[in-house]
Amino acid sequence: MAKNALRTRLCDMLDIEYPIILAGMGGMGGPVSGPELVAAVSNAGGLGILGCAFLPPQKVEAMIKKTKSLTNKPFGVDTVLPGEVPQTGTTAEFKGELPSVASEQTDFVDKLREELGVPRPRGGKGYLSEMADDTVFSGDLFKEQIDVILEERVPVYAAGLGDPGFMVAEAHARGMKVIGVVGHVRAARRVARSGVDIIVAQGHESGGHVSRIGTMPLVPQVVDAVAPIPVVAAGGIGDGRGLVAALALGAVGVWCGTVFVGTYESIYEDYLKQRIVDGTEDDTQVSRVITGKQARYMKNRLIAAWEKTGLPTLPLPLQPMLILPILDGAYEARMADIVPAPAGQIAGMINELKPAKQVVEEMVEGAKRVLAELSPN
Numbered sequence: 231m232a233k234n235a236l237r238t239r240l241c242d243m244l245d246i247e248y249p250i251i252l253a254g255m256g257g258m259g260g261p262v263s264g265p266e267l268v269a270a271v272s273n274a275g276g277l278g279i280l281g282c283a284f285l286p287p288q289k290v291e292a293m294i295k296k297t298k299s300l301t302n303k304p305f306g307v308d309t310v311l312p313g314e315v316p317q318t319g320t321t322a323e324f325k326g327e328l329p330s331v332a333s334e335q336t337d338f339v340d341k342l343r344e345e346l347g348v349p350r351p352r353g354g355k356g357y358l359s360e361m362a363d364d365t366v367f368s369g370d371l372f373k374e375q376i377d378v379i380l381e382e383r384v385p386v387y388a389a390g391l392g393d394p395g396f397m398v399a400e401a402h403a404r405g406m407k408v409i410g411v412v413g414h415v416r417a418a419r420r421v422a423r424s425g426v427d428i429i430v431a432q433g434h435e436s437g438g439h440v441s442r443i444g445t446m447p448l449v450p451q452v453v454d455a456v457a458p459i460p461v462v463a464a465g466g467i468g469d470g471r472g473l474v475a476a477l478a479l480g481a482v483g484v485w486c487g488t489v490f491v492g493t494y495e496s497i498y499e500d501y502l503k504q505r506i507v508d509g510t511e512d513d514t515q516v517s518r519v520i521t522g523k524q525a526r527y528m529k530n531r532l533i534a535a536w537e538k539t540g541l542p543t544l545p546l547p548l549q550p551m552l553i554l555p556i557l558d559g560a561y562e563a564r565m566a567d568i569v570p571a572p573a574g575q576i577a578g579m580i581n582e583l584k585p586a587k588q589v590v591e592e593m594v595e596g597a598k599r600v601l602a603e604l605s606p607n
């Protein structure tokens with residue numbers, strides 16, 4: 231019985247062995263879930279998802295091709311589709327706008343960089359160095375990313391933010407599945423109407439962009455709102471107990487980020503991985519300082535200083551442009567207490583780095599144990 235409980239509808243839909251999805255993790259600093267991590271999770275029986283948010287289309291294509299060379303199993307690609315970004319524009323143009331729209335914040339960031347002891351960026355490998363030089367944050371770029379993903383017929387596309395409705399019919403025509411990630415019931419209803427195949431309900435406990443609602447209340451409400459569309463739970467899930475809890479809430483599987491950051495295969499600076507290994511459940515904080523949207527990171531001095539000011543943040547893409555001199559300088563100097571480290575509240579459960587395969591295996595074994603304990607006969 232325990233074995234069958236883990237063989238959910240999600241496994242049949244995605245042709246995977248276990249209902250465990252590696253969350254798409256891009257983040258401003260470049261991909262965290264890259265080809266090696268994605269292939270390791272897919273080869274272990276879950277579904278790996280490449281984090282391609284904000285990456286130039288050529289880089290998205292290269293990552294997909296690399297992943298195809300590392301696994302024959304299904305995998306996916308995640309990008310974000312924030313509605314508020316300009317349709318077109320280059321990074322240089324967005325930066326150029328800053329002094330006129332946010333002079334107070336620009337002056338403040340200069341002073342803050344000095345106060346925090348962050349050296350001026352020397353133009354080396356900066357925080358956004360994996361990104362395109364231009365159109366990183368425009369609607370046109372987001373569409374170009376989708377064109378590549380459709381062209382490559384990646385088995386699964388996940389929209390980490392926003393509504394992928396415009397591409398669902400084309401994806402289905404190519405035999406692909408589409409996932410919408412949401413943090414509220416309202417957004418879940420919207421992406422359900424757009425025809426997505428699977429909805430990820432991502433709660434407040436998550437690393438990266440967060441909902442205001444906790445995973446425990448969010449998941450069943452989304453399940454009820456979008457039935458019969460299958461729902462996957464995200465946020466604060468890092469072991470077999472979390473997997474069983476998600477199934478008990480009506481989800482058909484889990485979408486996990488932070489637990490896979492704590493693997494050898496994740497692309498994450500070693501000193502930032504160490505912060506997660508050393509961190510407790512109380513060492514993360516939600517802030518808008520990096521992207522302008524609420525996101526959860528390991529606590530650091532930049533976030534603490536920004537939150538103290540009470541200054542309003544700017545919308546995408548202006549906030550990252552504003553804060554970039556601090557990020558670049560800190561990144562070059564490897565300042566672990568300044569460089570943002572997105573991570574969720576399960577950071578306290580990660581006490582050592584592991585191979586991704588082991589994370590999947592332990593989650594499955596742990597879930598089987600819990601299921602057996604819950605129904606001993």
Ligand SMILES: Cc1cc2nc3c(=O)[nH]c(=O)nc-3n(C[C@H](O)[C@H](O)[C@H](O)COP(=O)(O)O)c2cc1C
Pocket residue numbers: 253254255256257262281282283308309310389390391411432435436437438439464465466467485486487488489491571572573574575576
């Ligand atoms: C390092 C990191 C980077 C992330 N980047 C993205 C991203 O680019 N796109 C996205 O949809 N979600 C992103 N997320 C959120 C994850 O997809 C996922 O929803 C979240 O990690 C789930 O919560 P957990 O961290 O408690 O497992 C990121 C999370 C982390 C920890």
